Amino acid sequence: MKPQPTEFKSSLRLIDATMLVAGSMIGSGIFIVSADITRNVGSSGWLLVVWLITGFMTLTAALSYGELSSMFPKAGGQYVYLKEAYNPLVSFLYGWSFFTVIQTATIAAVGVAFAKFTAYLLPQFSEDRVIADLGFLQISPAQLLAIVIIVVLTYVNSRGVNAGKSIQTFFTMAKLLSLFGLIVFGLFFMKKEVWELNWKDAWELKPLAGSTGIGTYTTLAAFGAIAAAMVGSIFSSDSWHNVTFVAGEIKNPKRNIGLSLALGTIMVTVLYILTNIMYTGVLSLHDIGHADKDRVAVSAAQVIFGSSGTVIIALMIMVSTFGCNNGLIMAGARVYYSMAKDGLFFKKVGTLNKNSVPAFGLWIQCFVACLWCLSGKYGDLLDMISFVVVMFYMLTIGGIFILRKKRPDIERPYKAFGYPVLPLIYIVMGLAFCVLLIIYKPRFTWPGLIITLIGIPVYFIIAKLKNNKSA
Template sequence: MENLNTSNEFKPSLGLMDATMLVAGSMIGSGIFIVSADIVRNVGSSGWLMLVWLITGFMTIAAAVTYGELSAMFPKAGGQYVYLKEAYNPLVGFLYGWSFFAVIQTGTIAAVGVAFSKFTAYLFPQVSEDIVLFSIGSLHISPAQILSIVTIILLTYINTKGVKNGKIIQTFFTIIKLVSLFGLIICGLFSMKSGVWHANWENAFDMHKLLPSGGVENYVTFAALGAIASSMVGSIFSSVAWENVTFIGGEIKNPKRNLGLSLFLGTLLVTIVYIAANVMYVSVLPLNEIATAPKDRVAVSATQAILGNWGTYVIAIMIMISTFGCNNGLILAGARVYYTMAKDGLFFKKTGHLNKYSVPEFGLWIQCAVASLLCLSGKYGDLLDMVSFVVVIFYILTILGVFILRKKRPDVERPYKAFGYPILPIIYILMALAFCILLIIFKTNYVKWGLIIVAIGIPIYYLALRKEKQ
């Protein structure tokens, strides 16, 4: 007990710049370097590739500025968990927190950690995912998995020593990756191949599926909507985690102002980067090369086209920086949700204590343990696909919560009110619902397993309540 912070309170030590870098840094991982390949395979044209990213960017910014109202009303640790609990009831909040712990946050940490290892293998082939170090039954352990776990443990340890250390890493790595990305984009645009660019923009909005053979398959109208939804699984997943900044509301200076502002600035910045990166891709690579990039690594192919063979090493270093900084933000923010749940008697009691550095150390380590297990399982990618639907459902519920709280608690101080209310939040909800409905139709397994993960939380919630009353 001697290591516990006697005040048991978070210390506000993050400014607007730090919060904005956490938003941007948590969003930009490996997705922007990879997922455009799958999008192009689904939609088959430059115009629709851009529209998918534009729609995703609009939805992300719309959601973020709406969350700003909630973050100003409840400027404390826990973020989305607190908003859902206040708008609905403790069960809804818990189901979010449970899904967050079981796979949303921990699975993302695992996926980003393994992405770091995969690209490290470009520089050091000894840590390749294709090497088997040892096997446990049908489970094969590679050096990439071990390295990913080591980086997760390292970042967890650093964050147990106080938010200041995590803040320095986050701000530094986010600035480096943004500068690197903008540098790559500018180099790519200066290296634009006019023939490739014009070919890519012929029939720019003629949607069709690109086949591995190089042929095309035309969609009937309804199937085209399914292709858009399938494409957006990747772009939306590349654009989540902006809400991580709300989890550390208790550690942000002037949170009633800075939380909402950081959400807007961070999501706007990342949306600009993502769209610019895709413009760069179609300026140097034919569409079929984007669709068939080895292991979907579009950025690697683009950098090789711009810089030659040594471009592979440049992009590998960029992605290592990007994923390392991204994981730091995810690890830093995640444990604050478990801390708030523990304070409500809905999580391990020890998670509700802060150490002498004013951070929830136990929450950080159990998050580390689950993420490490997901790294070893090799199933983290499947789990993330399963919960894409659930993540968006919780976004919808949270934004609906703005309407509910305005009616249920009209007298609560609202230092910031949702921009464009009620039109912008309604547009987001309708677009997100359309996405979810199309996933139900075209990606049933994504929905089924995602909902099963959430449903498992219901009996756990009631067991936790019973234990708390004893």
């Protein structure tokens, strides 16, 4: 009988890693969140500033992670970096948050987004239909289709990294080209009068008329409005670091992880900025801020392509979310694998199947993501975890400073770009974002923080059980 593999196969090339970065970032957010951003900032100029700030933070973080990935090119990514820089408790809290909400709820949200836009083509999958009412829980066809997609992609990825990478590369290429096509058509058909009106008072920061913003902006409240607006843009730009989780399966990881992070995040950031410029050329600010169900891209496509615009965007988002979820599912299980190797997760999660992938971790992740699909609370949770996500990014980037003192002798084939200035700027901006959210949007901060802190007693319980077993 052939023995079970004990090591990952190095199968992912630079192009595959880059497509994983870009594909994990582009889901449904860019097609939707500009509505909420516009309601908060009330002008075209500040709409772009929010995306530029987010893009700068994303690029800075990605370039900083390049150093960490070259130092520790193994499965687990951010979990490993936090453990090396701090201690097992900090890394466990990240892994705990990642498993309970960050990755699993994101997979659920992206899956339901796929189903919602499928309903444009096949109305029987509408989220407004109820096929089971359990009193405390209503189940729609959209939720069930999301579960089917998650299960199918989990199965595909359990068959080996080559199956997952083929889907990832194909669907990411398709959505990059389709998003670029939408931008080109939008800029070609942009309306001069709409553009001029939108950019007339481009730098006046205010709540959009007809929306419930934070209120009349004082100087501090203006910063609060920007932070609140960035919740959506950060969610849309997140998951770029998923490539670090599959480091053990990337060819020449010391070079290719850092390079893929740079290439992927730059590519997506440019596309996001151009997409929002296109929005301001075809839709009034009111139409952006008050698009039906926040679906700005649908409104823009209807202006550009007429009645067929809805179908075009629906297909684009289906392709986008399908590819995005494949990347999220592929990468997530590698974190639980690393946790299991440290004795902090189910032992079986730390084993590989005959296809050299952590199949048990994939299926546990699938189960939790499906529960979030059924709960209907994934959207609320995703808003709430932006605070936690940025907090762990700050800790990880801060780890660069710690490791340069603690481990000066370790090989660093790639060093953080702009060190120490850019990493420090990220930490300051991230800290400002978190503090402003605590002040102006406390409901976005406390639930995510509480979920993270619950991990502290869980960690000590697991550590105690682990010590009792070894005694």
